[in-house]
Amino acid sequence: MKVVRIDRDECIGCGACAELCPDVFVLDDEDKAEVIAPEGGDQACIDEAIASCPVGCISQD
Numbered sequence: 001m002k003v004v005r006i007d008r009d010e011c012i013g014c015g016a017c018a019e020l021c022p023d024v025f026v027l028d029d030e031d032k033a034e035v036i037a038p039e040g041g042d043q044a045c046i047d048e049a050i051a052s053c054p055v056g057c058i059s060q061d
């Protein structure tokens with residue numbers, strides 16, 4: 001099973017992932033993205049979030 005992860009040291013809190021895919025990503029109190037559904041959700045939306053992250057800190061493997 002692929003697991004979605006965020007490198008929080010790299011995340012700049014732009015919010016793109018949470019906007020595109022709110023069932024999987026949220027911004028937390030520190031304005032860093034957090035994965036609320038590590039085992040996925042809509043794959044097309046996860047792919048879009050990965051492609052849209054400006055610092056490339058979302059992975060899924």
Ligand code: SF4
Pocket residue numbers: 006010011012013014015016017018032033049052053054055056057058
């Ligand atoms: S798209 Fe990337 S940089 Fe932006 S909030 Fe999500 S993980 Fe952080």
